Amino acid sequence: MGKGYNQSSLIGKVGLEKAFEEKLRGLNGYEIYIVDKKGNKKKTIITRDVKNGDDIKLTIDIELQKYVNKEFKDDESATIVINPKNGEVLAMASTPIYNSNDFILGMTDKKWNEITNDTRKPLFNRCEKSWVPGSSFKPIVGAIGLNTKTITEDEDFGTSGKKWQKDSSWGTYNVTTVKTYDGPANLRNALVYSDNIYFAKLSLKIGKDKLKNNLNKIGFNQAIDFPMSMTSSKFLNGDKFESEVQLADTGYGQGKVLINPIHMAAMYTAFVNEGNMIKPYIEYKEDVSTPELYMKNAFSKETANAIKEDLVQVIEDEGGTAHNVQMENVRLAGKTGTAEIKNSQDDTEGSEIGWFCTFVADENSEKQILIVSMVENINQKNKSNYVTSKVKSILQKML
Numbered sequence: 001m002g003k004g005y006n007q008s009s010l011i012g013k014v015g016l017e018k019a020f021e022e023k024l025r026g027l028n029g030y031e032i033y034i035v036d037k038k039g040n041k042k043k044t045i046i047t048r049d050v051k052n053g054d055d056i057k058l059t060i061d062i063e064l065q066k067y068v069n070k071e072f073k074d075d076e077s078a079t080i081v082i083n084p085k086n087g088e089v090l091a092m093a094s095t096p097i098y099n100s101n102d103f104i105l106g107m108t109d110k111k112w113n114e115i116t117n118d119t120r121k122p123l124f125n126r127c128e129k130s131w132v133p134g135s136s137f138k139p140i141v142g143a144i145g146l147n148t149k150t151i152t153e154d155e156d157f158g159t160s161g162k163k164w165q166k167d168s169s170w171g172t173y174n175v176t177t178v179k180t181y182d183g184p185a186n187l188r189n190a191l192v193y194s195d196n197i198y199f200a201k202l203s204l205k206i207g208k209d210k211l212k213n214n215l216n217k218i219g220f221n222q223a224i225d226f227p228m229s230m231t232s233s234k235f236l237n238g239d240k241f242e243s244e245v246q247l248a249d250t251g252y253g254q255g256k257v258l259i260n261p262i263h264m265a266a267m268y269t270a271f272v273n274e275g276n277m278i279k280p281y282i283e284y285k286e287d288v289s290t291p292e293l294y295m296k297n298a299f300s301k302e303t304a305n306a307i308k309e310d311l312v313q314v315i316e317d318e319g320g321t322a323h324n325v326q327m328e329n330v331r332l333a334g335k336t337g338t339a340e341i342k343n344s345q346d347d348t349e350g351s352e353i354g355w356f357c358t359f360v361a362d363e364n365s366e367k368q369i370l371i372v373s374m375v376e377n378i379n380q381k382n383k384s385n386y387v388t389s390k391v392k393s394i395l396q397k398m399l
Helices: 013-021 063-072 101-105 107-117 134-147 188-194 198-206 208-217 242-249 261-273 303-315 385-399
Strands: 030-036 041-049 077-083 089-095 293-295 332-341 349-360 369-373
Touching: 063 089, 063 385, 077 261, 077 385, 089 198, 089 242, 089 293, 134 188, 134 198, 134 208, 134 261, 134 303, 134 332, 134 349, 188 198, 188 303, 198 208, 198 242, 208 242, 261 349, 261 369, 303 332, 332 385, 349 385, 369 385
Parallel strands: none
Antiparallel strands: 030 041, 077 089, 077 369, 332 349, 349 369
C-alpha cells in the first residue's frame, strides 16, 4: 500500500530482482486536474513526473556465471565464486535453473507443471538455504582448536582405527571414519585424510561452551548481511547441545550443523586474509582498496596460516582427499566434505551432500579466487570426487 504499484506493475519476486526491488522499480507519472463541463482543463491540482528505476551494476562475471551453470546443469547444487581479498561475488549459481522471463511473458499449463512437478526443484534457490557441511566444516573447528589454544598443531590424539566412542555411556554409537593412515593423528593429517574421529575428539576437548561461543563469534545464529534473504547458519536446534554425542558429531560437520554457502565462503576468507573474514558483496563498487570486514580477527594470523598450509596439503599430498584438483603453476588449498542425511546411524537409504571449498593459496597471485560448491545426492554419483572435478574445471577456466 502507498508504494505506487498498479495492476500493470512488474514486481521483483525472487533473487536479486526481489532484493533490489526498491531501486529497480520506476514510478509512473500522473496529473490530477479540474476540467469544466466541456472537458477543458481548468486547474492542475498535483503532478508527478515519470521516474525511471535505477540501474544496478553487479560484481557477477556473466561468462563465468554461465559456465558454472553449465558445469552443474544436471545437478541440484549451489556454487559461490568470490574474490576472497575484497569479497566481490563473481558467480552465484543454483541449479537446476529456470527462465524467470517465462513468468512475465506468460506460461502454458504444461510448462508450469513441468517446473512445479520437477523433483529437482528448480524454483528452489539453494544458495539462499543452509546445508549440512560434513567435513568442509573441519577447518573451522580446527581453527577454533588452535585459536583457543585447546591444541597445538603437532598434538597427537592417537590412532583409533575406523570407529571410536568415548566410553560405554555412548551405548552402540560410534564415530566412524573412512580411512586410516600412517603417522600421528595431528591436525594436518586429520585434515589431509579427513579424519572424523580426530575432530570428534577435538570438539569434546574444546567443550560445549567454548565451541558455542566461538561459533557464534564468527556468524552462526546471526542474520547474514547480504541483499538476498539468506538462511542463517546454525549448529543447535535450541540453545544448548543435547548430548555429548551431538557435541562430538558437530566437530566433523554433522550433528545439527547447517551452513549457508555465502557464510561458508566468508569463513574461508579468513584463511586467505591472516584471520580476517571478508564480507561478500554483489553490488559493484568502484573502490575496493579497503574491503569491508565480516569479522576482524576471527582467528589469529598464526592460526589462519597454519590451517591454510594444512589445506594446501589436502590437495598436494598424494593421500589428500582433493589431490585430483592439483594444478601446475598455481598453489591451491581446499577441503572436501561428504555430509550424510540419515535418520539414524544404521540408515542405508539416506542421501549425501558433497562439498568442496577451495582457494588460491598464493597471496601474491594476480588471480584471487575462492569457490564454495555443494551438490545434493552425491551418493548417486562419484561422491566428493564428483564435486572436485567440477570445481577443477571452473578453476582451469579462471586461472
